[in-house]
Amino acid sequence: MRKASGSEGLPTTDGLPSHPVWMPLASLAWEGKVRQRGVGSSSTPQHRSSSQRLSSSQRLSSSQRLSSSQVSPPLSVSPPLSVSPPLRSLLLSASLLLSGLSSSQRLSSSQVSPPLSMAAAVSKEGLVIPLIDYAKFVDGTPSERAATADSILKGFQTAGFIYLKNHSIPADVLAHTFARSADFFDQPLDDKLKLGWTTAAANRGYSSPGREKVTQLKDGKDVDNLRNAAPDLKESYEMGRDSNAQFANPWPGEEGKLKGFRADMKDFFDRCKSMHQEVMRAIGLGMGLGEDFFNTFVDVGDNTLRLLHYPAVKADVFRINPGQVRAGEHSDYGSITLLFQDSRGGLQVKSPTGHFVDATPIEGTVVVNAGDLLARWSNDTIKSTVHRVVEPPQKEGVEYPPRYSIAYFCNPNFACHIETLPGTYASEAEKKYEGINSGQYLIQRLTATY
Numbered sequence: 001m002r003k004a005s006g007s008e009g010l011p012t013t014d015g016l017p018s019h020p021v022w023m024p025l026a027s028l029a030w031e032g033k034v035r036q037r038g039v040g041s042s043s044t045p046q047h048r049s050s051s052q053r054l055s056s057s058q059r060l061s062s063s064q065r066l067s068s069s070q071v072s073p074p075l076s077v078s079p080p081l082s083v084s085p086p087l088r089s090l091l092l093s094a095s096l097l098l099s100g101l102s103s104s105q106r107l108s109s110s111q112v113s114p115p116l117s118m119a120a121a122v123s124k125e126g127l128v129i130p131l132i133d134y135a136k137f138v139d140g141t142p143s144e145r146a147a148t149a150d151s152i153l154k155g156f157q158t159a160g161f162i163y164l165k166n167h168s169i170p171a172d173v174l175a176h177t178f179a180r181s182a183d184f185f186d187q188p189l190d191d192k193l194k195l196g197w198t199t200a201a202a203n204r205g206y207s208s209p210g211r212e213k214v215t216q217l218k219d220g221k222d223v224d225n226l227r228n229a230a231p232d233l234k235e236s237y238e239m240g241r242d243s244n245a246q247f248a249n250p251w252p253g254e255e256g257k258l259k260g261f262r263a264d265m266k267d268f269f270d271r272c273k274s275m276h277q278e279v280m281r282a283i284g285l286g287m288g289l290g291e292d293f294f295n296t297f298v299d300v301g302d303n304t305l306r307l308l309h310y311p312a313v314k315a316d317v318f319r320i321n322p323g324q325v326r327a328g329e330h331s332d333y334g335s336i337t338l339l340f341q342d343s344r345g346g347l348q349v350k351s352p353t354g355h356f357v358d359a360t361p362i363e364g365t366v367v368v369n370a371g372d373l374l375a376r377w378s379n380d381t382i383k384s385t386v387h388r389v390v391e392p393p394q395k396e397g398v399e400y401p402p403r404y405s406i407a408y409f410c411n412p413n414f415a416c417h418i419e420t421l422p423g424t425y426a427s428e429a430e431k432k433y434e435g436i437n438s439g440q441y442l443i444q445r446l447t448a449t450y
């Protein structure tokens, strides 16, 4: 039986893989042509055992699991960051000093050191993305919880990205959701187009390949030019909160392979919503604001669940057009994004030196990155880092296989007014941004990319 949150095959806290080979069940399901398919208080589902978290319909049968002989080679994970003892003690003093500072004395992100003694999921070109054991926040002792909250915050302050292992979405549920995603994209194009994405305000529905161009550009004409030169090679399907009275999700019909799709997506949405709330508790704790600080900002669930499919593509496409990518470079818009990727690779994060660095998939982890609104909210003490999806790192063959990912874009409740967080400025003059309404901010950002 696979561990619910996929710790099998994960790097240990020493950075060593605990299993020789791995590949997410989700991608195995497609390759094996398997087609069957709360605000986190201390009593949230994350505290239950993995089997308790799954309903019987969510557990996969043994025939849906694949053996380790069918999986691809392990990925290496950087060992824990090593620093010399004098430097360590200097950094430790700085870190203690930082945590002891009054809120108005806190340092800006450029002054914050990466977390100490922590395995790094990525360490290259000055970009250190920590690999954090999330279970120590959810189930740990009070001191483990506080230390993990600090690591989460520091990861966002330094890299803008973290990897969480032992997270609260069980591996079986994730594999099932990936399989349902493949079922969705398998539909004929005409059926998908009937569910088409309509407006930024609704932000729900299907976007066919080439429709959306994710970019940092804000001017519509510039975005059009870029889209024409190098369209994103992806299709996506977005779902919002299903209880929204104003905007309905355009669900596919409940027949054939898509029977139960809506219920499965709603279940996954709710699990991710809880995780967003829990990560915001960690940020609140890390920032010295208290872990309940963000509760009333994130309780509604004005988030977007996005299924992504990057279809198989001829390798030549990237050679002929050097600007070609699977998804253009961009930062995300909201508070945080939970990103679940298959084992293909291709996600890259921009380093402080300006180079894009591979954010290699690690089984059983979720990549979490801070978005622009959280950066703005934190007076830029948290970073929203640019990322993109390019051709896979294994460049053999004339055609690259498809890639699937699932992004859960989290936002503060759309009704919330976002004012610079206490503790991130010493005087009014240090506030970099005006207050802004969360929902309007998102609509403004989305409008540019479609």
Ligand SMILES: O=C(O)CCC(=O)C(=O)O
Residues within 6 Å of the ligand: 214, 306, 308, 327, 332, 339, 341, 347, 387, 388, 389, 404, 405, 406, 407
């Ligand atoms: O597919 C991925 O890995 C990244 C997706 C992404 O960055 C996005 O949709 O904004």
